[in-house]
Amino acid sequence: MVSVGAIERQTMVFDEPLELSSGIKLPHWQLSYETYGVANSQMSNAVLVCHALSGSQHAAGWYVDNPKDVGWWDNFIGPGKPLDTDRFFVISSNNLGGCHGSTGPLSPHPDDGEPYGGRFPVVTVEDWVHSQKRLAERLGINRFAAVVGGSLGGMQALRWAMDYPDCLQAAVIIAAAAKLTALNIGFNDVARQAIMSDPDFCEGNYYACEKQPQGGLRLARMLAHLTYLSDAHMAARFGRERREAETAYNYDIEFQVESYLRYQGSKFSDCFDANTYLLMTRALDYFDPAASRDNNLTHALAPITAKLLLLSFSSDWRFSPKCSEEITQALLQAKKRVSYIEIESQEGHDSFLLENSDYHRAVSAFMTTLA
């Protein structure tokens, strides 16, 4: 399939403070973003893509100076793809607190010019949505054709529909949840404890020590990666396959699945920031839009006017179809325009990032209905 091709990372700088859910104000801040496709004169064909835990603004195409660095949703965004850049002007930004150019733990603290590190405030899904709204305003977008995201990105799309009902025509919410289960909060806490108990963590101020809690981040990612796949997928892909025929009777890599996991963990910990990982998992934990409405999700979703598409994947056990069904039920009770599809897939939560013709066709069909 054709790609959007070479793209450039852009930055929008804001000098007006942003007040966060915690009450803390970020005096100056910036968002790193990319765009794909061409805006029409009214900017009415704009689509916002929201990323998940480990994502970035680099959702499609590649960089001229690094053609191998292909965006994380390149199979989804481009000419003729579900988010069709022949029709839509797609915007993807790095979340606040991220480690890909938006203001975050790596950015200089205004007081001393040293990295925020552990001083960077905890941010929420609501904070991200508000900051993205500011970006939209600066780009001259009054109303998105759609806000689209998977997993934590889907939570942002839902929050967009709730907080700025006049500013989007549609929302596509993929493999998301209205709130995390205790099991999911538990997995996040184990990941955070792995990072924070790494002796190189230095209370988050490891940049000054010229260290990084890479061991902890690696463990966190190994664990997360496991839970993003499904038992069936791993059985098909690795089973009990050995690296060597002979049993070594030690704790080195013996099974292929160990090799894969350790590699994935190491690769990730080489290029992602541990403080960002903490903050993204915490935003997941905190997301619970019904909490302020007596846990009544139907009431919480009342402000929505957008048309919604929800998707889940049959083998996803971290954000199971039940989670999407809960949102769908609440939307139906609130008499919203909602479609929901459970896609048959073997790849677990990761399915939302992968090519799957049923999945892609469903999103394409929905996008076609947008003006």
Added chain:
Amino acid sequence: MVSVGAIERQTMVFDEPLELSSGIKLPHWQLSYETYGVANSQMSNAVLVCHALSGSQHAAGWYVDNPKDVGWWDNFIGPGKPLDTDRFFVISSNNLGGCHGSTGPLSPHPDDGEPYGGRFPVVTVEDWVHSQKRLAERLGINRFAAVVGGSLGGMQALRWAMDYPDCLQAAVIIAAAAKLTALNIGFNDVARQAIMSDPDFCEGNYYACEKQPQGGLRLARMLAHLTYLSDAHMAARFGRERREAETAYNYDIEFQVESYLRYQGSKFSDCFDANTYLLMTRALDYFDPAASRDNNLTHALAPITAKLLLLSFSSDWRFSPKCSEEITQALLQAKKRVSYIEIESQEGHDSFLLENSDYHRAVSAFMTTLA
């Protein structure tokens, strides 16, 4: 319910070497064990209990000097309980490589008298079964009425039935599997990596450094504990319950599930040995009795003559009912006498340790049929 009461830990010392699956020989070794109930004159009422990953020989009753230290299966072993000590003479031993008195990483190496530490060989389920057979011989037991175990303990019970068909009348195999899935091997590898990347691990020779990789062991246990429960159980028990009403916007304990997990992790890492944890998880990975029979489980189970009871729990996702069904199917194909029951339960893999009237009734009924 009545308990077996005060009991004493016993030790059996072996001076005849034990050859392990790895080819390594343990010249001198010992097993720590306990017994409950009274042996009949022919020792034909003996029942062997095999423990799981974090278990020990202390399965029932309490110690005179520590009455609060109640055995891990006290609800299962005792007068009128499923393993009824009014009828049976129950023996429970600590696995070789354990940290509760059997020869293991904490024991002195014969060469220098220093703890084995990282030098202790990797042992297998087969090794445990062979060492337990030696213990049985020394106790004068020719044939067990039953060998009983859950999880890793169930794997031992299965192996007993395969390796010593003449030495047991029955086997009770609870929440076990004929082999681990890739997902389960993955979880074990994350746990081991957590321990081995702890800077206090010192390649397993941390006793000499007067340190312990407690941080790593704590993480390993937090993760394991999560996967032993079920999403439904955790939802009912913790849900999204907060410790405080106000959101703290930090990474301290905010949700009750975090508090519970961290407490469980710390408690465990205070009293368990990290080298033993490594070794027990590796034995789980390696267990695969069909591997040497062209992956034909039915052929592998051919030697069995014992009557078998298999049990699984509906909410167990680490050793799911499917795993027990796989063993049951193979046993049926091999024309063995097997009963299988899936018990309805909410508590996940941990169900095998908990009181559940259907579960206990099923085992009691089976045990009643034994001579």
